[in-house]
Amino acid sequence: MRRLPSLIALRFFEETARHMSFNRAAVALCVTQGAVSRQIKLLEESLGAKLFERDHKGIRLTEAGSRLLPWLSEAFDTIERGFRQITVAKGRRRLVFAVPPAFAAQWFSPRLGSLAAALPDVELSVRTEAHGDFHCQIRFGRHALPNAYSELLMTGRHVLVGAPRLLDQPLETLLDRMPALHVLHNDARLEWWPNWLAKAGMPARYADHGIEFSTLDQAIRAATKGAGLAVVDRNMIEEELADGSLAQFSDVEVSGPLGYWLDVPQRHVGLEQVQALTDWLREEVKEVLKLNSH
Secondary structure, three states: OOOOOOHHHHHHHHHHHHHOOHHHHHHHHOOOHHHHHHHHHHHHHHHOOOOEEEEOOEEEEOHHHHHHHHHHHHHHHHHHHHHHHHHHHOOOEEEEEEOOHHHHHHHHHHHHHHHHHHOOOEEEEEEOOOOOOOOEEEEEEOOOOOOEEEEEEEEEEEEEEEOHHHOOOOHHHHHHHOOEEEEEEOOEEOOHHHHHHHHHOOOHHHHOOEEEEOOHHHHHHHHHOOOOEEEEEHHHOHHHHHHOOOEEOOOOOEEEEEEEEEEEEHHHOOOHHHHHHHHHHHHHHHHHHHHHOO
């Protein structure tokens, strides 16, 4: 009998080491950050050795982690090649789909059940980085890509949100007192706050006292905890608004100018599985827009 630790724990370790981030690994695996941390702890206890060092700068592999990773990656690569040969022989079609981390966490992951039902014979591989030969990707941007099929799925609809317990205070008081939660894109603050304040007819200084986050989902979580107010895309916070963990503080809404694009390299445009995914995305977006218009 083979003496192996949990394959789930091994898979979570490899993904965490690949991203050097518990948060990004959780997004890629479509689980919570806590689930990733628990599996890593179980694996470390099984091995009797620490795999990551943690400090204020983030995480890094220990000597034991560095020794384990190449063996583990090679093993998973072998398993994947074998699995792919069998599924291809049976007629299953593979689809590599790249999605930004925040989009994956906030919009895509809650709909995975619907996607699995819509594409039952497709072997789906979801990536949070568009590296290698992907079939299609979701991209946050302003313009279509040249030399590819690019379709604008959703334009951002930016609203002011925060923890519901703050609703009983005057908005101007909150904006003066609470930090503005900013989202970074390409290491620069997105213009969501200035654009929203301009449309609301409020002073730009309300955006000065702020906290920056590298991903949208981090800013959303901070807002739900009452750490500040955020201007975010309403399309990305359906669950939070529905379950009451976030509240909208104003009817002012700013559309665009950035949105989420579906990009398909020309060589993959005609693939049946790509067309099926495109149809599914359009229907899901249509439902979101219908719900948000009420």
